[in-house]
Structure formats: structure tokens, C-alpha cells
Amino acid sequence: xxxxxxxxxxxxxxxxxxxxxxxxxxxxxxxxxxxxxxxxxxxxxxxxxxxxxxxxxxxxxxxxxxxxxxxxxxxxxxxxxxxxxxxxxxxxxxxxxxxxxxxxxxxxxxxxxxxxxxxxxxxxxxxxxxxxxxxxxxxxxxxxxxxxxxxxxxxxxxxxxxxxxxxxxxxxxxxxxxxxxxxxxxxxxxxxxxxxxxxxxxxxxxxxxxxxxxxxxxxxxxx
Numbered sequence: 481x482x483x484x485x486x487x488x489x490x491x492x493x494x495x496x497x498x499x500x501x502x503x504x505x506x507x508x509x510x511x512x513x514x515x516x517x518x519x520x521x522x523x524x525x526x527x528x529x530x531x532x533x534x535x536x537x538x539x540x541x542x543x544x545x546x547x548x549x550x551x552x553x554x555x556x557x558x559x560x561x562x563x564x565x566x567x568x569x570x571x572x573x574x575x576x577x578x579x580x581x582x583x584x585x586x587x588x589x590x591x592x593x594x595x596x597x598x599x600x601x602x603x604x605x606x607x608x609x610x611x612x613x614x615x616x617x618x619x620x621x622x623x624x625x626x627x628x629x630x631x632x633x634x635x636x637x638x639x640x641x642x643x644x645x646x647x648x649x650x651x652x653x654x655x656x657x658x659x660x661x662x663x664x665x666x667x668x669x670x671x672x673x674x675x676x677x678x679x680x681x682x683x684x685x686x687x688x689x690x691x692x693x694x695x696x697x698x699x700x701x702x703x
Contacts (some may be wrong), residue, residue, distance in 0.1 A: 485515040491534040522546035586610030651697030
């Protein structure tokens with residue numbers, strides 16, 4: 481880095497102090513990067529974004545009070561010109577996809593951060609999307625599987641809009657009676673929808689259906 485050049489200012493948002501300290505130590509070795517602040521929660525991060533105005537935000541998906549994807553969206557709503565790079569423990573392609581859809585410009589696994597974080601930061605600062613080769617492969621596989629599911633009549637992609645709504649309600653712990661009341665349906669109609677969902681998702685029983693619903697809701701919320 482040449483004398484007089486401005487360093488890239490980075491805000492680290494993670495609810496684990498050991499992660500924040502580790503990233504700070506790692507990135508401080510780069511002459512052109514500077515950690516301008518840290519935050520452990522959604523509210524702390526919003527305040528830091530407003531006052532510090534960093535060039536880049538490293539953010540975990542799971543925070544103390546809200547999730548990091550909500551933070552990215554809110555930063556965009558407020559017009560904060562900060563690029564976001566998600567650093568997460570989740571290796572499922574669905575999390576990376578949700579992060580990018582929320583407005584993040586990259587997705588890095590915590591377990592690989594030592595090897596990939598600097599490259600990811602520099603890629604994002606160039607205005608390009610960063611996803612590791614392994615994660616790109618997972619995302620492509622998931623996309624292809626989703627296309628096959630929709631064509632073959634099975635999988636989440638095959639559910640109708642009403643079936644998705646009911647599936648989400650099941651994942652939130654609602655009973656068939658409560659679901660019927662919410663949508664103005666008969667209990668019998670809800671049970672028919674449940675049977676169709678169970679068949680399309682190839683669930684052996686109601687217990688498996690509920691487990692899949694809970695998992696899907698958690699993934700959709702980015703937690």
C-alpha cells in the first residue's frame with residue numbers, strides 16, 4: 481500500500497467475540513484493510529453502519545436479536561452504501577442463495593475463512609460476487625434438483641401456493657384447526673392439502689412432514 485492511500489474500512493458483525501477477534505487478527509495483517517468497528521447484534525450493527533459508514537460489512541446470518549439477512553436488507557432500505565459479505569457456519573446452498581437474494585455480494589464459510597476471506601473481500605470490493613467453488617457447485621446442484629422436482633411433480637418446487645402456505649404454517653407449529661381458521665378453510669380441506677404435501681415431499685408419516693416443515697421454515701427465515 482502506498483503512503484497516503486486510504487485503507488478499506490471494515491465492520492465485523494458477529495455475536496461471538498472469539499470470531500470477531502479472530503477476523504480482526506487475520507485482516508489486520510493486510511496493509512490496505514482496517515477494522516473500523518465491531519457489533520454483536522442487529523441494533524448495534526445498524527448504529528455502527530450509520531455512524532462509521534464502513535466500506536464493507538462482514539456479517540453472520542445468526543445474531544442475538546435478528547438475523548444478518550434482515551440487517552443487510554435494512555441497510556439497503558436506509559440507503560447505506562456498504563457492501564455486505566456473509567460469513568456463516570451453514571454450508572447448505574440454500575443459505576448462500578438467500579444471502580445473495582438479500583443483497584449480500586458474497587458468502588464465505590467460517591471453517592474456510594482463513595483461506596478464503598481475503599480473496600472474498602477483494603472480489604466484493606471490485607464489485608463482483610464471491611462464492612467458493614464448492615458452494616457454487618452445491619448451488620448448481622440444488623438448482624438442477626429443483627428443476628427436476630418441479631418437472632417430476634415432487635419436492636418443494638412442486639407445491640402449489642396454497643400448499644406452501646399450509647406447509648409454512650405447519651413449520652410454525654400451527655394445528656390444522658388453526659390453519660383452517662387463518663385461511664377460511666374447512667378442517668377437511670386442510671387435511672387434504674396436508675396429504676398432498678406429504679405425498680409430493682415423499683414423507684413417510686406426519687412426523688416426518690412436520691420435521692421437514694420446521695426445517696424449511698428455519699431455512700426460509702435464514703436462521
